[in-house]
Amino acid sequence: MQRAFRTLVALVVGTTLLSTALAGDKPQTPGQLAGGEVISVERGQALVAEGQAVFVDTRNPLNFGKGHVPGAMALAYREKSAYADDFDAGLDQFALERLPGDKQAPLVFYSDGPTGWKSYKAAVLAIRAGYARVYYMRGGWAQWEAAGLPVER
Amino acid sequence: MESATTVAPPDRPRAESRALRPPAMSLRAKVGFGALALTLISFLLLTLAWSSMGRMERAQARSGSANALLVSGEMLLRTAGELMLTQGSLSARNGSLAVARDIEQHLTELSRTDADLSREAHRWSALSAQVDALLSNRLIDVTDDDSLIAYGRLIQGIEGFMPVVRDAKQRADQAADVALHQAAAWLVSGLLGLTALGALAGLTLVKMLDHQLGGDPTLACEVAQRIASGELDPPVPHSNDYPASVMAALEHVRIRLLERRAIEERVRFLARHDVLSGALNRGSFNDLLGLEIDRAGGGAGELAVLYIDLDKFKEVNDTLGHAQGDEVIRQTSRRLRELLRRGDHLARLGGDEFAIIAHQVNGERDIEHLCQRIIESLTEPMTVSGRAITIGASIGVAILDATVADQEDLLHKADLAMYRAKANGRGGYSIYDEALDGSLRERHELVRELRGAIGTDQLCLHFQPIFGADAQQRIGYEALLRWRHPRRGLLPPSEFMPLAEDSGLTESIGDWVLQHACDTALRWPDPLLVSVNVSAAQVEGGRLAERIAHVLAGTGLPPGRLQLEIAESLLIDPQESVTRTLEALSAQGVGLAMDNFGSGRSSLGLLWQLHFRKLKIDRRIVATAATDPRAERVIESIVSLAHALGMRVTAEGVEVDSQLSRVQASRCDEMQGFLLGRPAPDAHPNGPTTAGADPA
Numbered sequence: 001m002q003r004a005f006r007t008l009v010a011l012v013v014g015t016t017l018l019s020t021a022l023a024g025d026k027p028q029t030p031g032q033l034a035g036g037e038v039i040s041v042e043r044g045q046a047l048v049a050e051g052q053a054v055f056v057d058t059r060n061p062l063n064f065g066k067g068h069v070p071g072a073m074a075l076a077y078r079e080k081s082a083y084a085d086d087f088d089a090g091l092d093q094f095a096l097e098r099l100p101g102d103k104q105a106p107l108v109f110y111s112d113g114p115t116g117w118k119s120y121k122a123a124v125l126a127i128r129a130g131y132a133r134v135y136y137m138r139g140g141w142a143q144w145e146a147a148g149l150p151v152e153r
Numbered sequence: 154m155e156s157a158t159t160v161a162p163p164d165r166p167r168a169e170s171r172a173l174r175p176p177a178m179s180l181r182a183k184v185g186f187g188a189l190a191l192t193l194i195s196f197l198l199l200t201l202a203w204s205s206m207g208r209m210e211r212a213q214a215r216s217g218s219a220n221a222l223l224v225s226g227e228m229l230l231r232t233a234g235e236l237m238l239t240q241g242s243l244s245a246r247n248g249s250l251a252v253a254r255d256i257e258q259h260l261t262e263l264s265r266t267d268a269d270l271s272r273e274a275h276r277w278s279a280l281s282a283q284v285d286a287l288l289s290n291r292l293i294d295v296t297d298d299d300s301l302i303a304y305g306r307l308i309q310g311i312e313g314f315m316p317v318v319r320d321a322k323q324r325a326d327q328a329a330d331v332a333l334h335q336a337a338a339w340l341v342s343g344l345l346g347l348t349a350l351g352a353l354a355g356l357t358l359v360k361m362l363d364h365q366l367g368g369d370p371t372l373a374c375e376v377a378q379r380i381a382s383g384e385l386d387p388p389v390p391h392s393n394d395y396p397a398s399v400m401a402a403l404e405h406v407r408i409r410l411l412e413r414r415a416i417e418e419r420v421r422f423l424a425r426h427d428v429l430s431g432a433l434n435r436g437s438f439n440d441l442l443g444l445e446i447d448r449a450g451g452g453a454g455e456l457a458v459l460y461i462d463l464d465k466f467k468e469v470n471d472t473l474g475h476a477q478g479d480e481v482i483r484q485t486s487r488r489l490r491e492l493l494r495r496g497d498h499l500a501r502l503g504g505d506e507f508a509i510i511a512h513q514v515n516g517e518r519d520i521e522h523l524c525q526r527i528i529e530s531l532t533e534p535m536t537v538s539g540r541a542i543t544i545g546a547s548i549g550v551a552i553l554d555a556t557v558a559d560q561e562d563l564l565h566k567a568d569l570a571m572y573r574a575k576a577n578g579r580g581g582y583s584i585y586d587e588a589l590d591g592s593l594r595e596r597h598e599l600v601r602e603l604r605g606a607i608g609t610d611q612l613c614l615h616f617q618p619i620f621g622a623d624a625q626q627r628i629g630y631e632a633l634l635r636w637r638h639p640r641r642g643l644l645p646p647s648e649f650m651p652l653a654e655d656s657g658l659t660e661s662i663g664d665w666v667l668q669h670a671c672d673t674a675l676r677w678p679d680p681l682l683v684s685v686n687v688s689a690a691q692v693e694g695g696r697l698a699e700r701i702a703h704v705l706a707g708t709g710l711p712p713g714r715l716q717l718e719i720a721e722s723l724l725i726d727p728q729e730s731v732t733r734t735l736e737a738l739s740a741q742g743v744g745l746a747m748d749n750f751g752s753g754r755s756s757l758g759l760l761w762q763l764h765f766r767k768l769k770i771d772r773r774i775v776a777t778a779a780t781d782p783r784a785e786r787v788i789e790s791i792v793s794l795a796h797a798l799g800m801r802v803t804a805e806g807v808e809v810d811s812q813l814s815r816v817q818a819s820r821c822d823e824m825q826g827f828l829l830g831r832p833a834p835d836a837h838p839n840g841p842t843t844a845g846a847d848p849a
């Protein structure tokens with residue numbers, strides 16, 4: 001038990017260090033979104049208050065489970081394409097059909113943060129699918145949590 | 154506990170301070186109270202320790218529980234991960250459920266005492282719900298979004314919950330720590346109390362043992378040393394500090410030693426003293442006298458020995474009995490002791506002989522004064538058995554001078570002086586001088602020889618014939634005692650009988666004379682009588698009548714043929730015993746003749762009362778009768794007086810014819826004398842009976 005616990009701790013620490021190292025290399029998403037609007041977390045919070053927009057959490061469901069923007073829906077973006085504007089959407093999986101049918105419905109996509117390409121790519125795919133009001137909350141969960149905005153778990 | 158023994162002033166002797174100290178609590182009580190207090194304290198401390206041990210155990214249990222909770226939280230993370238990775242395998246499900254149960258159980262347990270935790274415990278219900286939510290998924294898989302979301306929620310919940318658990322654990326640990334320290338403190342102090350109790354018990358045991366074995370041995374040692382050194386008079390002091398047993402043992406020893414000392418003193422006294430009189434005995438007197446002579450170192454005039462002989466002791470002993478004789482000895486020694494000066498010694502040397510060692514004698518006057526006082530004291534009547542008895546004493550004194558060789562010599566000289574005192578008349582004293590020595594030595598020698606002569610042929614009887622008035626007819630013989638002394642020749646009684654009387658030999662000599670005279674007379678023709686002289690001592694002795702009856706019965710001599718001649722002097726003031734004896738003799742038919750009548754102070758009044766049959770006129774009257782006509786008148790008067798009283802008269806000492814004719818003219822009935830017949834060793838009754846014929 002003790003030994004297992006120690007191993008687990010080592011594992012967790014190792015993973016954290018690795019992900020940090022990887023994050024350092026990960027490129028940031030673009031600052032603009034063609035056919036959509038890049039918003040800050042404060043704007044996102046305002047949208048939540050308005051109650052009109054549908055927040056889409058594209059992160060891994062596990063992270064969603066850990067905490068998300070109130071009222072957000074979990075719609076994981078299974079990302080295999082490169083972190084670039086010209087990503088190959090064919091490599092990825094994203095269940096666009098689970099988005100609201102109303103193409104005029106305001107959608108707010110977010111993932112981990114400025115390096116979270118999942119929400120960017122999902123927003124791009126949603127625009128491509130014809131959704132008119134797509135918001136990309138680039139600060140993502142990281143900035144939302146850092147700003148101390150309401151969280152739903 | 155012994156603070157009380159130390160408050161005594163240091164300058165005071167220890168034993169005294171101990172005795173003066175007011176009685177404090179006894180050792181037993183002090184120890185008892187101390188032990189009770191210590192026991193109570195220890196009991197209290199141990200009870201506290203016990204309860205805090207309980208608290209500590211509970212705190213430890215909670216701490217363990219909190220630890221288990223923490224581990225279980227982490228286990229929950231792991232089992233949830235396993236659940237995800239194994240796609241909800243049964244073991245992972247059971248594990249998760251078991252962990253959840255554990256957590257719930259520990260939480261409930263901890264929440265009871267931890268208010269902070271119980272406030273936060275509600276989080277668990279959400280968390281538990283999340284576990285249930287995860288488990289309720291139809292398919293649990295890492296690819297399943299719902300599973301992942303539920304898993305994520307669970308992890309988040311656990312992470313949020315863990316700090317609460319950690320806090321609780323920390324609090325539990327702290328509480329356990331505090332409880333542990335408290336318990337340890339109580340336990341240690343309890344144990345310390347127990348240790349103190351043990352130490353007290355040990356000390357008490359040692360003290361008690363010490364006490365039982367004699368306590369502080371100082372006083373006991375002092376007392377024991379005092380007893381050992383012979384100081385037995387002060388009793389053993391009583392002290393509360395010492396066990397009664399030790400002091401009682403010492404006291405017992407002291408009493409036993411005292412008793413033994415008294416017995417030893419008694420034994421020493423008895424060994425050195427005469428039991429009857431309490432005076433020194435002869436042995437110790439001799440030793441003491443030797444010592445005193447040595448101490449005097451030959452110095453003259455310092456030391457004198459008084460030899461005291463009671464004059465009439467023998468008579469008292471013979472007539473009244475030995476018990477009365479003993480009483481006389483006791484009273485005599487008491488009187489003598491009163492006269493002694495400090496440092497003088499009294500001894501009883503034998504039957505009625507006492508001796509005194511007198512110190513610091515200042516010349517003969519001093520001694521004479523002492524002797525006078527002794528004689529006066531002993532001449533005063535003593536009361537014995539309700540009867541007044543007068544006992545006199547004669548004293549011989551010898552004063553130590555250069556001529557004295559040793560103690561025996563000194564005592565012998567005192568003895569000689571005593572004999573001279575007796576010879577000079579009883580109730581006197583005499584101081585030894587050189588002149589005394591020779592005469593007394595001779596006298597002593599003679600007594601010794603006389604004693605040896607009795608029963609041998611040195612003593613013999615001569616017989617002198619007694620004639621009738623016609624000077625022809627022999628009536629009988631007078632038996633006359635003679636001593637054929639080997640050096641001095643034939644001695645008449647007058648030369649040795651006074652000695653015999655002083656030496657107590659009278660009776661044995663008298664008995665022998667009687668026996669021998671009667672034996673001889675038996676060989677004579679019938680009417681001849683034998684006349685035997687009897688001394689005053691024999692008559693006064695009281696046994697004479699009995700003795701004569703015995704002799705007569707033994708020989709078969711008719712009593713009428715025995716005549717006893719009794720000196721006139723005996724009858725001057727006759728005692729009752731004398732008249733009784735004379736009566737008894739007369740009753741036996743023995744003839745009594747009064748010897749030497751007219752020589753002394755005869756009591757004419759007694760003449761007819763005392764059964765005398767005959768008067769023998771003293772030879773001095775007869776001797777003068779030839780020349781002095783008045784003497785002739787005296788003889789005539791005596792004869793007519795005697796005849797008037799029915800008595801016969803014998804004339805003694807008829808030596809010449811003129812005397813014979815005077816005597817015959819005076820009508821004397823009988824006569825004897827050298828003219829008629831001299832005393833001879835044996836009588837010749839068958840020979841011629843006429844005057845002038847010597848029986849020899």
